[in-house]
Amino acid sequence: MKTKTVQQVLPPPAPHMVGDGFRVHNFFPGGYNMGQKRMSPFFLLDYNAKIDFSPRETPRGVGVHPHRGFETVTIAYQGAVAHHDSYGHSGVIRAGDVQWMTAASGVLHKEYHEAEYSKQGGLFQMVQLWVNLPAKDKMSTPKYQSITAGEMNHYDIPGNGGRVDVIAGEFNGVKGSAFTFTPIHLYNVRINKGTSLTINLPENYNTGMVVIEGGIKVNESADAPQDNFVLFKNDGDTFTITATEDSVVLVLSGEPIDEPIAAYGPFLMNTHEELEQAFSDFNRGVFGYLED
Numbered sequence: 001m002k003t004k005t006v007q008q009v010l011p012p013p014a015p016h017m018v019g020d021g022f023r024v025h026n027f028f029p030g031g032y033n034m035g036q037k038r039m040s041p042f043f044l045l046d047y048n049a050k051i052d053f054s055p056r057e058t059p060r061g062v063g064v065h066p067h068r069g070f071e072t073v074t075i076a077y078q079g080a081v082a083h084h085d086s087y088g089h090s091g092v093i094r095a096g097d098v099q100w101m102t103a104a105s106g107v108l109h110k111e112y113h114e115a116e117y118s119k120q121g122g123l124f125q126m127v128q129l130w131v132n133l134p135a136k137d138k139m140s141t142p143k144y145q146s147i148t149a150g151e152m153n154h155y156d157i158p159g160n161g162g163r164v165d166v167i168a169g170e171f172n173g174v175k176g177s178a179f180t181f182t183p184i185h186l187y188n189v190r191i192n193k194g195t196s197l198t199i200n201l202p203e204n205y206n207t208g209m210v211v212i213e214g215g216i217k218v219n220e221s222a223d224a225p226q227d228n229f230v231l232f233k234n235d236g237d238t239f240t241i242t243a244t245e246d247s248v249v250l251v252l253s254g255e256p257i258d259e260p261i262a263a264y265g266p267f268l269m270n271t272h273e274e275l276e277q278a279f280s281d282f283n284r285g286v287f288g289y290l291e292d
């Protein structure tokens with residue numbers, strides 16, 4: 001096997017608010033102008049680094065808005081988020097849970113802090129990924145997968161070294177439960193100080209990691225502190241991480257979708273005409289109805 005080398009270790013770009021509930025560092029596509037397909041099939045990575053929200057009766061969040069042509073994947077580390085969409089799907093995710101929403105042909109949804117968490121306030125930390133869909137699936141029926149921490153398969157790192165929660169794809173024979181349209185591996189690696197772990201992922205898959213907690217060394221050379229994004233070159237199929245403290249690392253890797261991208265706001269399509277269609281359908285109420 002050949003080492004997958006680190007292209008860059010990127011500190012979090014300046015944050016911006018999404019609604020009033022999410023204070024996110026956008027690593028791509030905007031934050032670091034790495035190109036719309038550099039991490040394909042992942043189009044966007046918003047990272048809400050740890051923030052302490054004050055208690056509030058009315059939950060903070062983002063009101064009703066549309067999506068078409070892709071999936072939003074929300075991974076909770078601290079705090080709790082409630083979701084509702086125009087297909088009647090709803091759910092709450094808390095630490096360790098994942099919400100995998102396939103917008104596909106189009107949904108309206110809203111994302112708010114869960115009511116009890118909002119009343120109590122406290123630490124909040126989340127990741128939202130936008131996962132592109134291949135052209136043939138962009139107009140498929142919307143769907144919703146809720147993957148709770150309790151039901152997620154995991155791999156135990158030998159020697160009490162921690163565990164790998166497999167959200168999607170497969171790690172050392174352990175399969176994730178998320179259905180994906182294209183090949184994707186997505187893991188939360190919870191690794192104890194001093195432990196090393198080898199991760200094998202195909203050379204052509206675009207691969208990165210977010211250091212959610214703690215700090216790691218990659219391939220025994222590159223230091224990646226908390227809240228940093230590690231971007232790998234597509235030059236090998238194996239790398240190691242060594243925890244310099246007790247750490248949590250989100251690993252994302254996927255087979256690139258080699259199709260044109262036309263992106264605007266909440267829509268991710270292949271052509272400009274499809275974007276115009278999305279706006280027109282949204283304005284005509286084709287995406288359904290959802291109360292604010």
Ligand code: MN
Pocket residue numbers: 065067072109111
């Ligand atoms: Mn959304």
